[in-house]
Amino acid sequence: MGGPGSDSIVASSIIVNAYAQGARARISWDFEGENPGLDARAQADRTAFAPLVETHLANTVLTNGARLYVDHAHPEYSSPECRTPLEGLLFDVAGEEVMRRAQRVANETLREPDAVMLYKNNSDGKGNSYGCHENYLVRRDVPFDDVVRAMVAHLVSRQIIVGAGKVGAETDDALASGATYQLSQRAEFFEEVVGLETTMKRPIVNTRDEPHADVDRFRRLHVIIGDANMSQIATLVKLGSTALLLAVLEDEGVSVFPALPRNPVRALRHYALDPDLRVTEPDEDGRTRTAWDYQDALWQLAERYVARGGGSVVSDDPAQVHMILTQWREMLDGVLDDPASVADRIDWVAKRRLVEGYRARYSLAPTDARLRAIALQYHDLRPEKSLALRAGLREILDPTTVREAVHKPPTTTRAFFRGECVARYPDAVTAANWDSLVFDLGHGPLRRVPMMDPRRGTAALTQDLLEKCETADALLTALDG
């Protein structure tokens, strides 16, 4: 976010509170049971710092089941739990609209130079980075070491199609390389292969073992390495490819996955610095592979899995799984053979086209501030300023559906129950967490309703009940029955 002279925490609070006032009363976050310090590894690194739990900052829960709050010093939108990658995309884009509305309300009372500006990006160009985290539900019986072995190659190589692009560099190693353009916003900030931390010594695979669900049945893979995408298709393929590969892991085990890069952190960074996609890295078997080679192998793995009848865990709709595979393939072939053909889908290609075109038109040095301004403004959420909106990116969501998703939760997960309760009983829902809701009925003790399975609490399971219960009292009585 930006706002010259403004304090980031104050500005973030203004954004969250602006939206909360426009909609519902503030609902606090229920921190009971939050344990971001738990490590998924049997032998954890005891020197790592557990992430801070910030209990005092602005927070609210939206009727679409999302959480909107101040995290560290930025406003954060955590989308509701979704059943499919396409729903994940829908509620990601709805989050942009939430932020846009919050910004508009906040700026009705703030004037230049204090107006708040929001950017959906992952670094400020000065060495500060902040993530766009993905979370995937994984079966608990998959050993965590297998998750690491299966996912590292994907997480270091997928940036060639889902990287958001960056002008210049911010960290010592990347600066020393003389990079003028990187595929990913996040890559240069990663220093470890596996670890618990998220703000320093960032790991390619984060070990936070906090499923926000029944710990005996579920893991939540907390992916912190991704870029925030402006391209809808990139978000879809980012979520879809990762979900498909996790499904392959659950059903076929880790042995079908390609050998890891021998040095994953180096591979991640080297791949990021090479828009020509030629750089190779040795794998553990002594083969050398480009990022594209990895993605090609992983796509084939996913494609064969779907051809054998897999994929329903990612979406019950075969057309959606097909779309993910098709787009993933087209992006891979396009980015290698004819990048211009995928400038309508791949953010780093679209952004580079603007930057390179502008540089050539005015014969600018690669370090010119105007090129950095273009790169920043690509992510500007204001429609009158956004360059992503002007870059010719394909939209696959219906704008009406997006507007609905700002208010209505997905029907297919427990987010439905959360969002509907916030909408129907705004005065009674006093606190929430991903796996519970806390009601204050105005009499007796606070009542916590647990939701330990993210796949339940759906419209199919709860809508009739909610419609019958006009008050939270009635709902709680029915739940007790």
Add this chain to the structure above:
Amino acid sequence: MAEQERIKRQRTERTSTPATGEVTVDSSKGEQLKADLDELLDEIDEVLEENAEEFVHNFVQKGGQ
């Protein structure tokens, strides 16, 4: 307290994929993009923040995961 799910009647799960109607994308747009670059650069000139140096300098976002 009973888990809220326990008392629900089971019935066929309704699946909702709000945008699957939109799965088709045409592939001609890539070509068109090439021709549009000049127009796009004109548009950038119109909306790009005037003082790029100051704009970029002022964007600081500390404290993130």
